[in-house]
Amino acid sequence: MLFSSLLRRRSRLLVALFGIAIGATVLLGLVTLCYDIPRQLRDEFRSYGANLVFVKSGGTGRMTMGELERARAMLPPEELVGFAPFRYESVRNNMLPYTAAGTDFEAVKKTSPYWRVEGRMPERGEILLGADAAEATGLVPGSAMALDGRNEKQERYEKEFVVSGTVATGGAEDGFLFVNLPDMEEMTGEPDRADLAEASLSADAEKLNFLSRAVKNALPGVDPKPVARVTRSEETVMTKLTSLVYLVTLVVLLLTMICVATTMMTVVLERRREIGLKKALGADNKRVAKEFLAEGLVLGIFGGLLGSFLGLLFSRMVSVSVFGRALAPEPALIPLTVAVSALVTVIACLVPVRRAVDVEPALVLRGE
Amino acid sequence: MFFKMVFRALTRRKGKHLMTAFTVGLGVSLATAMLGVMFDVGDKVNRELKTYGANLSVIPRGSSVAGEKYEFADEADAEGAAGEEGAIDRSGHAGHAGHSGHSGHSVQDFLSRARIPEDELHKIKMIFWAYNIVDFAPFLSTTVFVGDNPVNLTGTWFDKRMVLPTGDEVETGVLPLKSWWEIRGEAGDDSLPLGVMAGETLARELSLEPGSSLEVSTPAGEKINLTVRGIFRSGGEEDNELLSPMKLAQDISGLGGLVDRVEVSALTTPENDLARRAAKNPGSLSRMEWDTWYCTAYISSIAYQIEEILPGVRVKAVMRVAESEGTILRKTQLMMLLLTLLTLLCSALAISNLVTANIMERSVEIGLMKALGATNLSVSLLILSEMLAAAFLGGAGGYLVGLGLARFIGLTVFGTAVEVKTVVIPLAALMVIFVTFLGSLPALRALLKLKPTEVLHGR
Numbered sequence: 001m002l003f004s005s006l007l008r009r010r011s012r013l014l015v016a017l018f019g020i021a022i023g024a025t026v027l028l029g030l031v032t033l034c035y036d037i038p039r040q041l042r043d044e045f046r047s048y049g050a051n052l053v054f055v056k057s058g059g060t061g062r063m064t065m066g067e068l069e070r071a072r073a074m075l076p077p078e079e080l081v082g083f084a085p086f087r088y089e090s091v092r093n094n095m096l097p098y099t100a101a102g103t104d105f106e107a108v109k110k111t112s113p114y115w116r117v118e119g120r121m122p123e124r125g126e127i128l129l130g131a132d133a134a135e136a137t138g139l140v141p142g143s144a145m146a147l148d149g150r151n152e153k154q155e156r157y158e159k160e161f162v163v164s165g166t167v168a169t170g171g172a173e174d175g176f177l178f179v180n181l182p183d184m185e186e187m188t189g190e191p192d193r194a195d196l197a198e199a200s201l202s203a204d205a206e207k208l209n210f211l212s213r214a215v216k217n218a219l220p221g222v223d224p225k226p227v228a229r230v231t232r233s234e235e236t237v238m239t240k241l242t243s244l245v246y247l248v249t250l251v252v253l254l255l256t257m258i259c260v261a262t263t264m265m266t267v268v269l270e271r272r273r274e275i276g277l278k279k280a281l282g283a284d285n286k287r288v289a290k291e292f293l294a295e296g297l298v299l300g301i302f303g304g305l306l307g308s309f310l311g312l313l314f315s316r317m318v319s320v321s322v323f324g325r326a327l328a329p330e331p332a333l334i335p336l337t338v339a340v341s342a343l344v345t346v347i348a349c350l351v352p353v354r355r356a357v358d359v360e361p362a363l364v365l366r367g368e
Numbered sequence: 369m370f371f372k373m374v375f376r377a378l379t380r381r382k383g384k385h386l387m388t389a390f391t392v393g394l395g396v397s398l399a400t401a402m403l404g405v406m407f408d409v410g411d412k413v414n415r416e417l418k419t420y421g422a423n424l425s426v427i428p429r430g431s432s433v434a435g436e437k438y439e440f441a442d443e444a445d446a447e448g449a450a451g452e453e454g455a456i457d458r459s460g461h462a463g464h465a466g467h468s469g470h471s472g473h474s475v476q477d478f479l480s481r482a483r484i485p486e487d488e489l490h491k492i493k494m495i496f497w498a499y500n501i502v503d504f505a506p507f508l509s510t511t512v513f514v515g516d517n518p519v520n521l522t523g524t525w526f527d528k529r530m531v532l533p534t535g536d537e538v539e540t541g542v543l544p545l546k547s548w549w550e551i552r553g554e555a556g557d558d559s560l561p562l563g564v565m566a567g568e569t570l571a572r573e574l575s576l577e578p579g580s581s582l583e584v585s586t587p588a589g590e591k592i593n594l595t596v597r598g599i600f601r602s603g604g605e606e607d608n609e610l611l612s613p614m615k616l617a618q619d620i621s622g623l624g625g626l627v628d629r630v631e632v633s634a635l636t637t638p639e640n641d642l643a644r645r646a647a648k649n650p651g652s653l654s655r656m657e658w659d660t661w662y663c664t665a666y667i668s669s670i671a672y673q674i675e676e677i678l679p680g681v682r683v684k685a686v687m688r689v690a691e692s693e694g695t696i697l698r699k700t701q702l703m704m705l706l707l708t709l710l711t712l713l714c715s716a717l718a719i720s721n722l723v724t725a726n727i728m729e730r731s732v733e734i735g736l737m738k739a740l741g742a743t744n745l746s747v748s749l750l751i752l753s754e755m756l757a758a759a760f761l762g763g764a765g766g767y768l769v770g771l772g773l774a775r776f777i778g779l780t781v782f783g784t785a786v787e788v789k790t791v792v793i794p795l796a797a798l799m800v801i802f803v804t805f806l807g808s809l810p811a812l813r814a815l816l817k818l819k820p821t822e823v824l825h826g827r
Contacts, residue, residue, distance in 0.1 A: 015725045019718060026714050030707075037703065044699050047692040048420065114691040170425060170686035229602065232548050233419040240416050241700065244781045248405065248704075251773055252711050255398045259718040262391045266384070266725045314710060322703045 017303050019263035020341050024307020026256045028337040029314035030249040032330060036315070038242045040323040042202045045238065046081045047113050050198030051230045052208055054215075057223035062087075062193045064221075071197070071215050071222050079207075081200040082110025087184055088195050091149040091177070098133060100147060100177040102184030111200040115173070119165020127161035128178040131168040139163050147177070151188040159187040204238075205231040257344050264348035268292065272356045280361040289353050296349035297342050304341030308334045384726060388755065389762030391722045392804070395715035396763045396796050400770025402708040403795060404788035405777055409704045410697055412782045414635050417696060418502055419548045422631035423689040424671055426492075428482035429682045483626035484681055486614065490530055492632060493538050495673040500635040500665045505542040506627035508617045512584040512592075512610070514574060519584070520609040521564070523617020523627075526556035542611070545633055546602060553578020553598030561615045563597045567607035571599045584610075586620045632674070632683075636667045638694035643668050647685070716799065720807020723755055727811035731818060739820040748812050755804050763800040767793065 054071055056063050065085070072083050084107035091100045105121040105128075119141040122128045127145055129137065139145055141163050148158040161179060168174060185191040201208065208231055212224035271292075278288050312329050319327040484506070492504055508523040525541040532538060543555055556565045566576050576582060582594045594612070601607060618624050639647075646653055646661045647668035653661060661669050667690045671683035730751070737747050771788055778786030 015721055015728070019721045022714050022717050022721070026711070029710070033707075041696075041699070044696055045692070047695050049688055049692075112688075114687040116687055116691075168684075169688060170684040170690070171688060174684070229421070229548065233417075233421075236419050236548070237413070237416045237696075240781055241413065244405075244409070244777070245703075247777050247780055248402070248707065251401060251777070252398060252707075255394045256714060256718070259391055259394050259715065259722075262387050262394075263718065263722050263725060266387055266722060318703065318706045318710070322699055322706060 013299070016264060016267045016299050017306070019260050019267075020300055020303025020345055021307040021310065023256050023260035023344065024304045024337050024341045025310040025314055026307075027253060027340060028308050028311025028333055029318075030252060031333055031337075032311065032315040032327065033318055034245055034249045035330060036319060036327045037245050038238065039202075040319070040325075040327070041241055042204075042234075042238065043081070044323070045234050046200050046202055048230050048234070049114065050082075050084075050111050050200050051203075051227050051234070052199040052201055052212060052224055053227055054197040054199065054222050054224050055195070057216075057221060062195055063197075065192050065194060067219055067221050068194055068197050071219055071224065072199070074215050074218060075199060075201060075211060076203075079201050079203050081202055082107050083197060083199045084108045084111045085181065085194045085197045087181060087193055089149060089184060089188060091147040093137060093145055093147055093177075096136070098147075098177050099175070100179060100184065102179050102181040104181055105178075111198045112169075114169065116168045117165050118168075119163075122161075122164040122178065122180060124180055124183060125161060126164035126179075128164055129166045130174040130176045130178075131166050132174040133177055134163075134166040141165050145177075147187065149188075151190050155189070157187055157189060159183070205235050257340075260341075260344055261348035264296065264345055265352045268296075268349050268352040268356070272359065275353075275356045276359065276361040276363075279357070285357040288357050289350075292349050292353045293346055296345045300342030300345030301338055303345065304338035305334075307341060308337045311337065385754070385758040388722060388726055388758045389765070391762070392719050392759040392800060393762035393766030393769065395719045395803070396766030396800060397768075397770035397773060398715050398766075399712050399796050399799055400767050400788065400792055401773035401777065402704075402711050403792045404770065404774035404786050406701075406704045406708045407789050407792070408774075408778070408786045410701050411635075412778070412784070412786070413697060413700050414693070415502070416782070417693045418633050418635075420689050420692070421548075421686075422504075422545060422633045423636065423667060423686050423693065424632040424634055424674070425684050425686055426484065426630035426632060426674060426678070426681050427628075427684065428484050429680050482680070483623060483628065484630065484678065486618075486625050486627050488678055489627070489630060490532055490538070491677045492630070492674055493532055493536070493540075494534065495670070495677055496662070497634070497665050497670050497673060500670065502633045502635060503540045503545040504630055504632040505540065505545045506614065506630045508614060508621065508623065508627045510587075510617050510621040512586055512620060514582065514584055519570065521584070521612055521617060521620065522606070522609050523612050523614040525614055526558050526565075526611075528558050545631060548602075550601040551598050552600075553596075556597055556611060556613065558613050560595075560597075561613050562592070562594050564594045564610045564612040564616070565598045565600050566596050567609050567611070568599055568601040569607040570609060571596070588622075592616075592620075634667070634670050635665065636670065636690065636693065637665045638698050639666055639668070639690075642666075646672075712799065716803040719759075719803045723759075723804055723807035724811040726755070727751060727808055727815065731815055732824065734815050735818065735820040735822075735824045739824060744816045747816065751812060752805065752808055755808055756801065759800050759804040763796065767796055770796075 052075075054063070054068065068085055072080075075083070084103055087102040089100050089102070091098055108115065109121070117128070119128075127147075129139060129145075134140075137145070143163050144160055145163055146158065146160045148156065150156055161183070167178065179187075185193075201211070203211070205226065208226040212226055215222060215224045275288055275292075278291075279285075315329075316326055319325065486506060489504070489506055493501055495501070505525050510521050510523070511518045512521045513519070527539065527541040527543045529537065529539050541558070543549075551565075557563055564582075566574070566582075570576070574582070576596045576599065578596060578598050580596050582596055583591060584594060585591050594610070600611070614627070618626065637643075642653075642657060642661055643664075643666035646657075646666070650658065650661070650668075650672060662672075663669075667685045671685055674683045675681060734747055734751075737750075738744075774786045774788050778784060
């Protein structure tokens with residue numbers, strides 16, 4: 001008999017604890033995600049390509065690599081996804097003119113992840129053909145391609161490359177030829193020149209404008225320009241997605257907290273007999289209420305702690321499976337979660353306890 | 369007798385059952401709202417991503433190669449300027465296009481290129497995936513001279529209405545297609561052939577304001593007086609151009625009824641292996657795969673269908689837009705799916721927790737019933753049906769609340785209501801039954817094990 005009573009009592013405690021823990025899990029998990037998702041999503045938006053472009057100020061002439069390197073150094077490294085310099089030259093192949101671009105392909109993979117490359121990115125001495133250029137020349141990976149042209153001093157140059165693959169983007173790139181920047185410098189005999197650099201930063205429009213002003217002031221030769229099309233669309237979509245996450249979180253939290261409260265109410269309500277007995281034995285209302293609230297508080301704290309742990313797992317799981325990386329837990333959220341759980345539990349106890357202590361002990365004890 | 373007992377129990381223990389119904393209602397409203405939003409979020413986000421512009425570009429077959437050749441043929445002569453010009457074209461960035469690069473263009477270059485007939489464009493809205501074509505706009509580029517300076521004048525549809533042979537009315541053009549443009553003054557109007565819009569950079573160079581007039585001369589030497597209706601800022605190379613109704617550009621270039629290229633914005637399904645294989649060569653698919661591919665809104669199948677219906681064109685997917693759309697769409701959907709699942713799990717646990725609490729306290733009642741000769745089965749049935757009845761009442765209310773919540777979320781975030789699919793109703797109902805049943809089982813089992821005498825005796 002003692003055992004069964006204990007069992008029942010313990011399971012009642014467990015039920016309450018469990019309910020609170022669920023609430024706390026949702027609370028901590030969602031708030032962590034809410035905090036993290038906009039940042040993660042912003043990284044995803046980098047697949048649209050560069051959002052800050054550097055060109056020579058004044059519109060004519062070229063930048064030096066030193067200038068670009070200094071500009072790059074001014075961008076915050078933790079937000080810089082990629083930084084790709086480009087140099088363009090007019091070249092000829094079989095007397096037909098093309099535009100050849102020299103760049104750093106490791107960086108391009110980061111700034112322009114949408115490039116669809118058949119074959120592979122070129123190594124030194126190799127060349128990547130835009131899809132249309134490949135069609136026009138009829139060259140396939142492995143074939144040789146000779147380029148010639150004139151440098152700034154009007155000297156003739158010539159170099160032979162091996163085709164490493166083709167790239168299709170559906171944009172202007174389809175008509176270009178791409179080689180490694182050192183190859184281009186070697187070919188033209190003119191090092192240290194760049195026409196343009198693309199930077200991809202996971203930052204909002206305001207931050208980009210701030211950065212571009214800073215770079216402009218420090219380096220008069222470089223003109224940084226946020227790519228309006230990318231930044232503005234990103235802001236529009238990001239605002240919508242972020243508010244979606246916030247709103248969903250708010251609704252879920254509100255409903256979960258109400259759920260926790262109803263569970264607590266049910267658990268307390270069934271102890272009316274106990275309250276009646278206590279009162280019959282001489283306890284006053286205040287004392288009974290205090291006792292229940294203290295119990296609620298302890299339950300709330302333990303449930304909150306348990307929930308915090310589960311919530312961290314929950315948010316980690318979502319983050320890993322959606323964005324493929326674990327998020328940094330926010331330690332400040334744990335005491336907050338515990339506090340909110342305790343508060344909700346105490347409030348939830350307050351209502352039924354208040355109603356229960358007003359009841360005549362005799363009535364309750366008689367059963368009904 | 370059985371129903372009477374269930375009914376009595378429901379009415380007598382009103383408070384407790386109300387609580388169960390309320391909690392179940394909360395859970396169901398949460399489930400309905402989340403499921404509703406989840407099923408619709410792809411569509412909504414897809415529409416938002418349309419602000420990135422067209423994801424398909426339609427060009428005449430053979431022109432891409434020829435066009436590029438001509439363009440760079442001019443520039444190869446003007447060595448120094450060519451690099452700069454290439455740079456601008458590549459990044460799609462405005463602000464600085466040196467006009468020197470364009471001066472080499474002549475009318476002959478334009479005439480030698482292939483074109484697309486304007487009066488066939490409505491067919492784009494008649495392909496299998498017509499409803500996924502959000503907007504499209506044709507373009508025809510020509511050069512006019514302001515004083516001695518050449519300026520690009522591009523003819524387009526601003527906001528064109530047309531009636532398809534099927535009877536549907538379609539409204540499309542560059543204004544809905546490029547919804548992110550900032551427009552000062554009035555937008556262009558297709559019915560005013562001499563009203564143009566000027567790009568911001570060009571407007572600054574020529575000090576144009578909305579309402580000012582501009583005299584240009586055509587390559588043939590004719591003088592035309594244009595009215596600048598508005599100034600637009602696109603952040604792209606268009607900022608250096610004049611945008612006119614199609615008719616004007618066709619008259620200037622002598623290309624009546626023809627356009628250079630068409631930009632199409634379509635709602636697409638993220639690509640998978642099948643789509644990638646098909647994009648390379650549709651002929652490589654088996655009959656079944658081909659049907660699946662053709663009847664799914666992959667970007668490659670929409671491109672294929674446009675090529676089918678408009679002879680002599682080539683449709684290119686703009687990878688920058690198409691690939692990113694896929695990535696972001698997939699991530700958002702996966703995120704919502706996981707959030708929904710976890711929320712469902714949590715509300716299910718909360719409901720079954722409450723049901724457990726509710727049953728636990730009825731040990732005395734169950735003991736009495738068993739003492740009076742009730743079998744375990746009948747006791748369980750009685751309690752389960754009581755719980756289910758309360759849960760369904762709450763669930764129905766919760767469904768209605770959930771519809772409201774989904775609507776609220778849709779309206780606040782996307783400005784349009786979220787359509788809750790009917791499939792949510794059976795899902796929510798299933799959840800109620802399942803959760804109530806599972807939640808009741810452990811408590812019931814524990815109670816049925818109790819000996820009536822012990823329970824009735826008190827503690």
